[in-house]
Amino acid sequence: MLFKDVDLTERFGRAAEAGFKAVEFWWPSGEDLDDVQAAIKDAGLEVPLFNFDAGDMPNGDRGQLSNPERQQEFRDNVPVALELARNLGCTRLNALVGLDLDDVDTDEQMELARENVAWAADQSAEHDIEVMIEAVNTFENGPYLLSTTKAAADFVQQVGRNNVKLQYDVYHMQRMEGNIVATLRERIDSISHIQVADSPDRGEPGSGELSYRYIFAALEDLSYDGWVGLEYGPTTESTEDSLAWLPQDKRGGDVRVEDLNL
Numbered sequence: 001m002l003f004k005d006v007d008l009t010e011r012f013g014r015a016a017e018a019g020f021k022a023v024e025f026w027w028p029s030g031e032d033l034d035d036v037q038a039a040i041k042d043a044g045l046e047v048p049l050f051n052f053d054a055g056d057m058p059n060g061d062r063g064q065l066s067n068p069e070r071q072q073e074f075r076d077n078v079p080v081a082l083e084l085a086r087n088l089g090c091t092r093l094n095a096l097v098g099l100d101l102d103d104v105d106t107d108e109q110m111e112l113a114r115e116n117v118a119w120a121a122d123q124s125a126e127h128d129i130e131v132m133i134e135a136v137n138t139f140e141n142g143p144y145l146l147s148t149t150k151a152a153a154d155f156v157q158q159v160g161r162n163n164v165k166l167q168y169d170v171y172h173m174q175r176m177e178g179n180i181v182a183t184l185r186e187r188i189d190s191i192s193h194i195q196v197a198d199s200p201d202r203g204e205p206g207s208g209e210l211s212y213r214y215i216f217a218a219l220e221d222l223s224y225d226g227w228v229g230l231e232y233g234p235t236t237e238s239t240e241d242s243l244a245w246l247p248q249d250k251r252g253g254d255v256r257v258e259d260l261n262l
Contacts, residue, residue, distance in 0.1 A: 001231055002239045007031075009039040018240060019251035022046040024195075024229045027053040027081070037087055048227040049092040049132065049167075049193055050085070052120070053077040062141055063096030065120075066113035068104060078120045085129055092193055094132040094167055095120060097155070100143040109145060114159050121161035132167035132193055133159075137175040147176055149183050153190060165192035169231065174199040174210060181218045188222045197232030204242040206262050207235045212245075213262040220257060 003011040008031050015023050023045050028036050040047060052074065055061025064070035074095075081093055097113045100106055121131045135152040136144045146152045149168070156164050168191045170180055177183075184191070196215075198208030205212035219228075234242035243251075250259045 001233055002242075005238070009035050012039045012043040012045055014239070016043040016045055018243060019248040020045070021252040022048055022227065024049040024227075024231075026051045026057065027077075029057075033080070033084055037084065040088060047085075047088045047090040049094060049229065050081075050090060051094045051096065052081050054096040060099075060142060062136065062144055063098040065095065065116035066098035066109040066145055067101060068108075068112060071112060071116055074116055075119070078123055082123060082127060082129065086127055091128060092130045092132050092165075092167075093120075093124065094134055094193075096134065096136070097145050099141075100145050106145075110155075113145065114155065117155075117159050117164060118161055121159065121164045125161070125163045128163075130163045130165050130192055131161070132165055134167040134169055134195075135172060135176070136169070137172040139175055149173055149177065149187060153187060156190065166190045167193045167195070169195040169197075170210070170215065171195070171197035171199055171202055171232070180210070180215055184215075184218055184222060184224075188224060191224075191226070193227055193229065194219070194224070195229040195231040197230075201235065202233050203235035204230075204232050204245060206245045207242075213257055213260065216255075216260065216262075217257045 003014040006014060008028060012023060054063045065074040085093060095117055101109060117131060124131050133152050133156050135146045135149055138144055138147050146155055153166055156166055166187060174180060196205060198205055198210050201208055236242040245261045247259060
């Protein structure tokens with residue numbers, strides 16, 4: 001979602017120039033995977049996480065693994081994604097479970113999603129890779145099957161695989177339920193990755209209603225030592241301008257609240 005004024009393969013170099021040592025990304029949309037891999041390695045970046053192929057996201061897809069007619073698309077993508085993850089040293093893959101379909105029973109969709117996530121997790125475990133499950137807001141994404149933290153956490157527990165973990169997106173959950181810090185305190189032990197954007201317009205931290213200084217301080221108090229992905233749409237003219245809240249010399253590793261311009 002950042003550096004979108006250039007093609008995907010060029011964004012990795014821009015991220016490195018901006019001071020970042022790591023990036024996450026959605027599944028490439030038509031780009032050659034070898035080119036993506038080469039661009040990441042040329043930029044010297046680490047990849048903590050990327051998404052499995054979730055279908056045609058610009059046209060509304062949000063994952064195919066709960067759709068009986070399209071689940072094979074997900075299963076066909078798993079070995080491809082695992083190969084890319086191994087080549088990049090990536091240890092987390094995010095699986096979007098899909099939308100609630102009008103013509104398929106919701107319980108059947110959920111059961112199919114659990115089966116497919118468990119299958120993908122078994123393949124991933126052989127390579128010490130985690131499968132992430134994320135709750136997504138329904139305002140912008142349609143009737144997503146997992147739209148609250150509890151629903152996503154229950155799904156993870158029901159799948160019953162040690163390498164299936166919770167991905168917590170602050171923006172999505174502010175839209176759906178609020179109680180961000182209380183939820184982080186309750187769920188931190190099962191959260192393996194966090195993403196941030198401000199609400200309600202999904203801009204950079206500091207552009208909306210959320211107190212990100214308070215949220216990041218809570219993560220420090222909880223001793224969260226995982227990655228925080230910047231999954232926002234800049235409200236400024238350029239991505240670089242939107243990063244003023246995060247000093248460039250602090251973008252390459254551990255960051256503390258006192259370092260931030262918030």
